Amino acid sequence: MRFLADEGVDGTIVGSIRGNGHDVRWMAEELQGASDDVILEAAVQNARILITEDKDFGELVYRQRLYHRGVVLVRVDGISNEKKGLTSPVPSESTKQNSPERLP
Numbered sequence: 001m002r003f004l005a006d007e008g009v010d011g012t013i014v015g016s017i018r019g020n021g022h023d024v025r026w027m028a029e030e031l032q033g034a035s036d037d038v039i040l041e042a043a044v045q046n047a048r049i050l051i052t053e054d055k056d057f058g059e060l061v062y063r064q065r066l067y068h069r070g071v072v073l074v075r076v077d078g079i080s081n082e083k084k085g086l087t088s089p090v091p092s093e094s095t096k097q098n099s100p101e102r103l104p
Helices: 011-019 036-045 057-063 093-098
Strands: 002-005 023-026 049-052 071-073
Touching: 002 011, 002 036, 011 023, 011 049, 036 049, 036 057, 057 071
Parallel strands: 002 023, 002 049, 049 071
Antiparallel strands: none
């Protein structure tokens, strides 16, 4: 599948999707600081499904009814910072216990 990942999407997620054989363009590598409407248009023009952690795309897609090829909203709560590639802040033990990890 062909995806366009918003620059806010964690690099670990992008790497995992690429590692599974999918074609992923990542805005953090190509065009940092682009507005949401520019990102959505780039996804449409390149026939890609948008991956984002930004709920603002819901405004564009659902309220303004802008054309899209698909939008995947990613939430990474409960994934350890180590697996995200971060060193701080460290999630509490209760956070780890209450939220199952979703990435290998």
